[in-house]
Amino acid sequence: MATDSWALAVDEQEAAAQSIGGLNINETEENSKAQENGTNKTEENGDKADDDDREDRAAQSLLNKLIRNNLVNNTNQVEVLQRDPNSPLYSVKSFEELRLKPQLLQGVYAMGFNRPSKIQENALPMMLAEPPQNLIAQSQSGTGKTAAFVLAMLSHVDPTHSWPQCLCVSPTYELALQTGKVIEQMGKFYPEVKLAYAIRGNKLEKGMKIQEQIVIGTPGTVLDWCLKLRFIDPKKIKVFVLDEADVMIATQGHQDQSIRIQRMLPKDCQMLLFSATFEDSVWKFAERIVPDPNVIKLKREEETLDTIKQYYVLCNNKEEKFMALCNIYGAITIAQAMIFCHTRKTAGWLAGELSREGHQVALLSGEMAVEQRAAVIDRFRDGKEKVLVTTNVCARGIDVEQVSVVINFDLPVDKDGNPDNETYLHRIGRTGRFGKRGLAINMVDSRFSMNVLNRIQDHFNKKIEKLDTDDLDEIEKIAN
Numbered sequence: 001m002a003t004d005s006w007a008l009a010v011d012e013q014e015a016a017a018q019s020i021g022g023l024n025i026n027e028t029e030e031n032s033k034a035q036e037n038g039t040n041k042t043e044e045n046g047d048k049a050d051d052d053d054r055e056d057r058a059a060q061s062l063l064n065k066l067i068r069n070n071l072v073n074n075t076n077q078v079e080v081l082q083r084d085p086n087s088p089l090y091s092v093k094s095f096e097e098l099r100l101k102p103q104l105l106q107g108v109y110a111m112g113f114n115r116p117s118k119i120q121e122n123a124l125p126m127m128l129a130e131p132p133q134n135l136i137a138q139s140q141s142g143t144g145k146t147a148a149f150v151l152a153m154l155s156h157v158d159p160t161h162s163w164p165q166c167l168c169v170s171p172t173y174e175l176a177l178q179t180g181k182v183i184e185q186m187g188k189f190y191p192e193v194k195l196a197y198a199i200r201g202n203k204l205e206k207g208m209k210i211q212e213q214i215v216i217g218t219p220g221t222v223l224d225w226c227l228k229l230r231f232i233d234p235k236k237i238k239v240f241v242l243d244e245a246d247v248m249i250a251t252q253g254h255q256d257q258s259i260r261i262q263r264m265l266p267k268d269c270q271m272l273l274f275s276a277t278f279e280d281s282v283w284k285f286a287e288r289i290v291p292d293p294n295v296i297k298l299k300r301e302e303e304t305l306d307t308i309k310q311y312y313v314l315c316n317n318k319e320e321k322f323m324a325l326c327n328i329y330g331a332i333t334i335a336q337a338m339i340f341c342h343t344r345k346t347a348g349w350l351a352g353e354l355s356r357e358g359h360q361v362a363l364l365s366g367e368m369a370v371e372q373r374a375a376v377i378d379r380f381r382d383g384k385e386k387v388l389v390t391t392n393v394c395a396r397g398i399d400v401e402q403v404s405v406v407i408n409f410d411l412p413v414d415k416d417g418n419p420d421n422e423t424y425l426h427r428i429g430r431t432g433r434f435g436k437r438g439l440a441i442n443m444v445d446s447r448f449s450m451n452v453l454n455r456i457q458d459h460f461n462k463k464i465e466k467l468d469t470d471d472l473d474e475i476e477k478i479a480n
């Protein structure tokens with residue numbers, strides 16, 4: 001996340017410069033030096049960086065949800081740690097085996113799910129078991145966690161009772177809405193089950209009691225509804241879900257609020273916690289929320305540079321980098337390319353220059369709302385634009401199969417100006433699914449960036465070849 005938040009910080013810095021300097025972006029000397037060195041003023045302000053990180057995680061997670069329309073491929077084995085290692089381990093290969101209510105099975109199939117995802121194979125039997133079992137599950141975004149706990153909640157409610165029985169907390173209003181949508185879709189043929197949103201702005205009359213069986217919301221509002229306003233009787237909750245635990249703990253106060261909610265629930269309430277990543281801090285939090293847990297983990301698919309041809313081009317400034325890019329485009333056919341810039345300003349400039357050259361260009365930029373970003377990514381994935389110019393902020397999690405060329409117009413560095421190897425790998429590396437050959441071209445424009453390139457090369461122990469973009473024959477060769 002380091003680079004994302006750094007790029008975001010730069011974007012915000014530029015936005016500030018823009019608002020101070022009218023519509024012209026006035027790059028101060030200090031600013032441009034900072035960019036050159038890969039350092040940034042805002043890093044002095046630790047709080048600000050933390051804020052960025054928080055926003056960044058929630059925004060990234062929302063973006064992932066908006067652009068994802070099927071499961072991510074993952075060939076790793078699921079690790080299961082049972083609370084009682086002697087009890088049999090159930091896993092299912094079909095939804096029928098779960099003996100779901102027919103209305104729910106219909107909902108699952110109507111969503112186009114044919115069989116359980118890897119994580120669902122193990123998680124669903126555990127979550128649907130009698131007596132209910134607690135679960136901590138970790139796997140990357142897009143592996144089917146949300147669908148799994150939504151199915152568990154819908155299976156456990158008794159629609160003849162008009163009070164909340166399942167409670168789900170999400171880190172932000174927008175993420176809660178997204179999960180709500182999945183509940184509505186999956187419960188489409190089960191209209192007796194109703195859903196309420198405990199989110200800011202949803203004001204209810206004093207003394208009211210919620211009648212909906214499922215409540216989804218953010219921790220602050222859920223806590224108020226349970227404790228202060230008593231719209232919900234926490235003692236009647238049968239299933240408690242805490243989603244996106246890693247994003248949750250990044251937000252000040254959410255951790256405590258979640259723990260306070262959990263304390264109000266009955267001892268036999270089923271506790272479920274989900275997270276895309278599992279740092280120590282997440283694990284400590286998870287253990288406080290979920291007593292006696294079963295644990296399911298699915299490691300991320302490893303990315304590799306093995307099938308990627310990597311090159312670098314020596315230039316003196318951004319204009320030369322642009323010329324080099326034009327030469328490459330003139331020499332080889334590029335179906336779709338993603339071009340990464342360090343700042344929003346460079347990205348905007350480059351997108352403009354490329355459009356002038358007649359390219360169909362999409363621009364992803366930090367000031368765009370997450371929904372706008374998702375729309376740009378969708379258009380690009382549909383092939384409506386052939387070039388996507390972006391800063392780092394927006395680019396995580398975008399898997400575009402047809403992207404054959406990735407260009408680092410600026411090399412990825414962290415906030416201290418050190419090579420950001422993880423981001424480099426993430427930009428150009430391929431997982432099993434996208435195992436096709438790829439081409440990565442790095443633009444080097446200073447001694448500083450040459451040093452970054454060399455360190456990246458050493459880190460991955462993979463040669464990055466020099467490319468002379470004035471030599472058309474040489475460029476043609478790299479396409480073969």
Ligand SMILES: Nc1ncnc2c1ncn2[C@@H]1O[C@H](COP(=O)(O)OP(=O)(O)OP(=O)(O)O)[C@@H](O)[C@H]1O
Pocket residue numbers: 061064065068069070071072111112113114115116117120139140141142143144145146147148
């Ligand atoms: N068993 C399944 N078969 C096919 N598609 C599925 C299945 N389960 C989930 N999906 C789809 O895969 C995508 C990712 O699923 P889901 O949102 O549940 O994953 P997640 O791990 O919660 O990720 P995120 O946190 O990004 O939402 C969604 O588009 C969902 O509709």
